[in-house]
Every structure is written in structure tokens, then in C-alpha cells.
Amino acid sequence: MIYLDNAATTMRKPDVVIQAVTEAxxxxxxxxxxxxxxxxxxxxxxxxxxxxxxxxxxAENPMQVVFTMNSTExxxxxxxxxxxxxxxxxxxxxxxxxxxxxxxxxxxxxxxxTIIPADRQGCIDYADxxxxxxxxxxxxxxxxxxxxxxxxxxxxxxxxxxxxxxILFVVDASQTAGVxxxxxxxxxxxxxxxxxxxxxLGPQGTGGMIVKEGLQVKPLLSGGSGVQTYSKTHxxxxxxxLEAGTLNAxxxxxxxxxxxxxxxxxxxxxxxxxxxxxxRFYDGVKEIEGITVYGDFSTKERCAIVTLNICDYDSxxxxxxxxxxxxxxxRPGAHCAxxxxxxxxxxxxxxxxxxxxxxxxxxEVDAAIQAVxxxxxxxxxxx
Numbered sequence: 001m002i003y004l005d006n007a008a009t010t011m012r013k014p015d016v017v018i019q020a021v022t023e024a025x026x027x028x029x030x031x032x033x034x035x036x037x038x039x040x041x042x043x044x045x046x047x048x049x050x051x052x053x054x055x056x057x058x059a060e061n062p063m064q065v066v067f068t069m070n071s072t073e074x075x076x077x078x079x080x081x082x083x084x085x086x087x088x089x090x091x092x093x094x095x096x097x098x099x100x101x102x103x104x105x106x107x108x109x110x111x112x113x114t115i116i117p118a119d120r121q122g123c124i125d126y127a128d129x130x131x132x133x134x135x136x137x138x139x140x141x142x143x144x145x146x147x148x149x150x151x152x153x154x155x156x157x158x159x160x161x162x163x164x165x166x167i168l169f170v171v172d173a174s175q176t177a178g179v180x181x182x183x184x185x186x187x188x189x190x191x192x193x194x195x196x197x198x199x200x201l202g203p204q205g206t207g208g209m210i211v212k213e214g215l216q217v218k219p220l221l222s223g224g225s226g227v228q229t230y231s232k233t234h235x236x237x238x239x240x241x242l243e244a245g246t247l248n249a250x251x252x253x254x255x256x257x258x259x260x261x262x263x264x265x266x267x268x269x270x271x272x273x274x275x276x277x278x279x280r281f282y283d284g285v286k287e288i289e290g291i292t293v294y295g296d297f298s299t300k301e302r303c304a305i306v307t308l309n310i311c312d313y314d315s316x317x318x319x320x321x322x323x324x325x326x327x328x329x330x331r332p333g334a335h336c337a338x339x340x341x342x343x344x345x346x347x348x349x350x351x352x353x354x355x356x357x358x359x360x361x362x363x364e365v366d367a368a369i370q371a372v373x374x375x376x377x378x379x380x381x382x383x
Contacts, residue, residue, distance in 0.1 A: 191215070310352075
């Protein structure tokens with residue numbers, strides 16, 4: 001199988017990640033639930049993971065690193081934890097449903113919502129952020145990289161706008177964490193939401209958020225924490241305030257190893273390799289008759305994603321043909337990004353997404369180019 005669905009999850013993990021999870025499964029107990037070695041080992045691994053992530057994203061304090069299952073949980077905590085009735089929030093048409101749906105829920109509860117539009121290339125106008133700021137604007141919530149087009153948002157620029165107006169800035173780094181450098185302090189990010197199973201190369205079921213010191217976020221969940229058992233309310237200190245119940249310590253052991261791998265390998269090297277593979281594929285398919293490619297390719301500083309359609313064929317039909325005839329894994333359909341498909345004009349057809357990781361090879365890319373070329377020939381799809 002040629003796996004080109006890395007924007008959904010990176011299936012190939014570094015060996016150190018697999019080893020770390022395997023070892024954790026046989027040695028670790030429940031962190032914070034005992035003074036025996038198995039429990040203490042889990043606590044040490046979890047804290048060390050916080051420290052590594054704080055360093056990785058340039059956070060001030062490891063205790064501001066909160067662990068969740070994924071970006072979706074992180075974004076729900078962030079959005080529902082800072083917005084209240086009467087507030088105004090700004091987001092963009094580039095967003096995944098993990099941003100849009102919580103915002104729509106808050107809109108039903110009295111939060112005013114403005115969505116910055118995107119053009120036919122999936123690009124936004126940064127001036128639209130300031131144009132839509134009001135007296136009651138509480139937060140800007142936006143993605144760092146589109147999971148559909150691969151377009152990257154200049155979050156430093158958006159962060160500067162937010163800081164200038166005293167607005168909270170929440171970033172969805174699902175597609176960029178582990179590939180693009182992110183400095184939460186320099187980029188003025190108040191809450192960074194990330195998942196472990198994509199560019200961070202960790203296991204599924206891991207993720208988190210980095211909350212700026214001093215910012216109070218209302219917890220989404222309450223329950224067991226291992227401390228303050230006799231209190232009727234959930235502990236208020238970070239990170240316990242936003243972490244209820246047993247953490248996925250086994251997965252976090254893998255995420256800890258993954259961050260170590262990324263630091264050792266270097267983000268620049270990883271990003272350069274992925275973008276080279278993406279460019280090779282884009283250059284190989286863009287001139288094929290019947291192919292429509294979506295997104296802004298005027299810069300190589302973008303996520304390693306190429307999304308396309310072949311003539312008027314349904315994207316699911318094309319993706320199925322790629323899998324069954326060529327052994328190539330891609331993602332068709334709507335990609336949980338409804339407003340982006342509206343902007344691109346692909347609501348009915350969907351689109352086929354090819355997404356690359358640094359574990360992919362040029363030979364795999366060339367095989368994918370050839371497959372697209374053959375499928376674009378009318379007789380091939382008709383068969």
C-alpha cells in the first residue's frame with residue numbers, strides 16, 4: 001500500500017514511538033493514583049511529556065500544557081471555556097468542523113459569530129479580521145493550515161492583530177504541529193490546540209492544548225483527578241483544572257518519544273522533505289487534461305497536501321479506484337470542512353486529497369502521478 005492520507009493520521013510512526021508505547025503498556029500504572037513505582041513512573045512520563053511539549057512550542061510553563069484525546073476535544077474546551085452569551089467571535093471559512101460546530105453551538109447560546117470568507121483558491125484577506133472586530137469581540141479562532149487545500153495561515157500576523165485589540169487568539173494546529181515551527185509567545189497565541197496523531201507522529205487518542213498563564217478557561221468536564229477528593233468542585237489549578245479522569249498515559253509515552261524524534265530529526269528537514277514530495281506530485285498532475293487542483297500553490301510554504309478532482313467524477317469513485325486498482329490510500333469527500341468546499345465549489349463532488357509525510361518516497365509519488373494520469377483517461381474510469 002502507498003499511504004497518502006497523512007493529513008488524516010500519520011500511519012507510519014517512528015520505531016521509538018512504537019517501542020515507548022509497548023514498554024508503557026507493560027510497566028506503567030495510573031498517574032497520580034498511588035505512591036508505588038508503577039504510578040510514579042506514569043506521573044514522571046506524563047510530566048516529562050509536558051516539559052517536552054512546552055519546550056517544543058515555546059510555552060512559559062509546562063503546567064500550562066493540558067492533555068486531551070485530540071484537537072477536537074481541545075478546541076471544544078477552548079471555545080466553550082472562554083466564550084459566553086453576548087461575546088463575539090471571529091473565525092474563517094477554512095475551518096474544520098472541530099472549530100465550526102462548537103462555535104455554532106455557542107452561537108445558539110447567544111455568542112455572535114463572524115466567519116471570514118475564502119476565495120476560490122481557499123485564501124483569506126487578513127484585513128477582514130480587523131474590519132470585523134467589535135467592542136464585544138472576545139476571540140479569534142482559526143486554523144494554522146487548511147486540511148483541505150493545504151494553505152497555511154500567517155498566524156503571527158493574526159496574533160499581532162489579536163494582541164493589538166486585546167482579543168484572545170485560539171489556534172487549531174492540527175495540520176501544522178510537528179511540521180511548522182510554532183512559538184506561542186512570539187505568535188501571541190493564547191490557546192494552542194493540537195493533536196498527537198498527525199504531524200507530531202504520536203499515537204491516536206493523544207492531543208492537548210497550551211493555555212497562556214493567567215487565562216481562565218472553564219472546564220468542559222469534571223470528575224476524578226487524584227487530588228482534593230473531598231471537594232465538591234473540580235480542582236482549579238492547572239493542568240488538573242482541564243483534565244478530568246485517567247489520562248492516556250500509554251499514548252502520551254508514545255507522544256513523548258515522538259517529540260524527541262522530531263527534535264532530533266529537525267522540523268526544517270521534515271518540512272523540506274514533505275514539501276518536495278508535494279511539489280513533485282503537484283507538478284506531475286497539474287497539466288493533466290481533466291484535472292482540477294485546489295489551493296494556492298504560489299508558495300511552497302504550505303502543508304504537504306494536494307487536493308484534486310478528475311473531470312466530473314465523484315471523488316469517492318476516484319479514491320476507490322486509486323485504492324483498489326493501484327493500492328494508493330487517499331481521502332475523498334468533504335473532509336469535515338464544509339465552508340471550504342462551498343468556497344471551492346466542490347460541495348456535490350467533494351475532492352480527493354493526497355497528503356504526504358516525510359516517510360513517503362519519490363517512487364511512491366511517481367506511482368501516484370501515473371495512477372492519476374491513467375484514471376484521467378476516459379476509458380479507465382469508465383471501466
